[in-house]
Amino acid sequence: MSKEQKLADQIISAVGGMDNIDNIINCMTRVRIKVIDESDVNYDTLKSIEGVLGVVNDDRVQVVVGPGTVNKVANHMAEQSGVKLGDTIPHQRQTYREAAESKAAQNKSEFQSKQKRGKFNKLLKTIANIFIPLIPAFIGAGLIGGIGAVLSNLMQGGQISGEWVTQLVTVFNVIKDGMLAYLAIFAGINAAKEFGATPGLGGVIGGTTLLTGLTDKNAITNIFTGDHLQAGQGGIIGVIFAVWLLSLVEKRLHKIVPNAIDIIITPTLTLLVIGLMTIFIIMPLAGFVSTGLVSVINWVIGIGGIFSGFIIGAFFLPLVMLGLHHIFTPIHIEMINQTGATYLLPIAAMAGAGQVGAAIALWFRCRKNKTLRDTIKGALPIGFLGIGEPLIYGVTLPLGRPFFTACIGGGIGGAVVGGIGHIGATAIGPSGISLLPLISDHMYLGYIAGLLAAYIGGFVFTYLFGTNKAMRESDHLGD
Numbered sequence: 333m334s335k336e337q338k339l340a341d342q343i344i345s346a347v348g349g350m351d352n353i354d355n356i357i358n359c360m361t362r363v364r365i366k367v368i369d370e371s372d373v374n375y376d377t378l379k380s381i382e383g384v385l386g387v388v389n390d391d392r393v394q395v396v397v398g399p400g401t402v403n404k405v406a407n408h409m410a411e412q413s414g415v416k417l418g419d420t421i422p423h424q425r426q427t428y429r430e431a432a433e434s435k436a437a438q439n440k441s442e443f444q445s446k447q448k449r450g451k452f453n454k455l456l457k458t459i460a461n462i463f464i465p466l467i468p469a470f471i472g473a474g475l476i477g478g479i480g481a482v483l484s485n486l487m488q489g490g491q492i493s494g495e496w497v498t499q500l501v502t503v504f505n506v507i508k509d510g511m512l513a514y515l516a517i518f519a520g521i522n523a524a525k526e527f528g529a530t531p532g533l534g535g536v537i538g539g540t541t542l543l544t545g546l547t548d549k550n551a552i553t554n555i556f557t558g559d560h561l562q563a564g565q566g567g568i569i570g571v572i573f574a575v576w577l578l579s580l581v582e583k584r585l586h587k588i589v590p591n592a593i594d595i596i597i598t599p600t601l602t603l604l605v606i607g608l609m610t611i612f613i614i615m616p617l618a619g620f621v622s623t624g625l626v627s628v629i630n631w632v633i634g635i636g637g638i639f640s641g642f643i644i645g646a647f648f649l650p651l652v653m654l655g656l657h658h659i660f661t662p663i664h665i666e667m668i669n670q671t672g673a674t675y676l677l678p679i680a681a682m683a684g685a686g687q688v689g690a691a692i693a694l695w696f697r698c699r700k701n702k703t704l705r706d707t708i709k710g711a712l713p714i715g716f717l718g719i720g721e722p723l724i725y726g727v728t729l730p731l732g733r734p735f736f737t738a739c740i741g742g743g744i745g746g747a748v749v750g751g752i753g754h755i756g757a758t759a760i761g762p763s764g765i766s767l768l769p770l771i772s773d774h775m776y777l778g779y780i781a782g783l784l785a786a787y788i789g790g791f792v793f794t795y796l797f798g799t800n801k802a803m804r805e806s807d808h809l810g811d
Contacts (some may be wrong), residue, residue, distance in 0.1 A: 400594025489770055540607050641743075
């Protein structure tokens with residue numbers, strides 16, 4: 333037993349045992365313990381423990397153990413509690429009936445885990461744990477952004493005008509971007525919590541991918557191609573992968589760096605190593621992927637028709653997930669400059685409609701899953717307006733199967749739009765119903781036909797093939 337483990341055990345005992353602890357967090361030098369009954373805390377014993385440098389009794393019992401040591405002690409205590417740092421510890425002070433019910437639930441969970449927890453399911457569960465805490469922010473910011481998108485498209489289409497409308501749209505977008513533009517940072521923080529790393533370090537790595545402050549005159553070069561790196565290249569999945577690597581490096585350094593300098597050396601080296609790896613390896617690799625996808629997309633566009641519509645509609649969601657959907661922007665602009673409209677945007681918009689259909693199917697198919705239905709309740713209206721992140725990260729991606737069936741729905745809608753042909757948008761704007769004001773040449777009915785086809789396709793395929801027993805009968809998201 334290490335001295336940090338021994339210290340953790342003694343602190344737990346002095347504060348009344350794990351049964352008297354509600355949750356545990358730590359700062360740079362202190363283990364901060366929220367106790368249930370302060371009368372059970374033996375402060376004299378706590379202060380006399382070798383390694384305890386001081387005790388502060390505030391809203392929490394704060395045990396000073398020093399930099400470096402604090403991370404290890406807090407982590408040992410968290411391991412004994414069975415939950416992560418900051419999470420509420422399930423209790424403990426129960427009646428016999430509650431204890432039996434708790435044990436039965438635990439056994440059931442373990443049994444189900446053995447039955448269906450492969451590596452892919454574990455990956456989906458991890459993704460769910462990262463994004464589920466963000467769902468309220470997704471919904472609130474997304475709804476505000478959706479309203480702004482409708483107003484913006486109405487202005488570009490000439491239906492409304494006025495300086496006050498422009499100002500209102502600007503304000504709405506600022507609020508929306510407070511969430512969506514900085515999603516990489518929020519994802520980095522939550523990924524770090526999930527992987528057992530320092531949340532702030534995860535947020536820094538997420539922020540690193542945004543390449544804040546860089547311009548074409550002051551850019552970072554892709555060491556493989558010589559091109560400029562683009563902000564967000566690598567997407568959210570790249571951020572999660574980078575933070576997973578960060579957690580491995582940080583945990584290793586905590587073990588080998590002396591406690592006296594751990595607070596300085598470990599975060600510095602961790603950020604330096606993973607930051608450089610993110611900028612010069614992870615982000616450029618995503619560039620290779622995007623270059624290949626652009627070539628494929630250009631080939632698909634050249635073929636045209638139903639086939640092109642299906643491929644673009646079906647594969648647009650994975651591009652959004654990887655943060656590579658912005659590769660379409662120069663294509664949209666070039667199409668508008670040459671022909672007056674982009675015929676690619678209405679097809680790509682079908683991907684979001686496929687998600688809407690999938691979400692509706694889940695609503696009906698998973699009636700017992702209150703958690704899932706509550707999430708859909710907030711995310712679905714925004715999905716109709718073309719804001720897809722809440723449905724991607726809050727519903728379909730964590731569940732796995734619905735993500736793929738939603739892609740099929742998007743493909744069906746894309747095939748309809750591509751088959752009808754000559755359905756374009758006069759400007760680049762959010763998709764879904766809010767894109768209607770921008771549809772060119774009065775092809776509104778064709779675009780609506782595509783939306784309905786995607787809704788129905790996503791619904792049918794998800795209803796028939798997109799769920800399993802756990803989704804339908806469990807009251808959890810991502811199980």
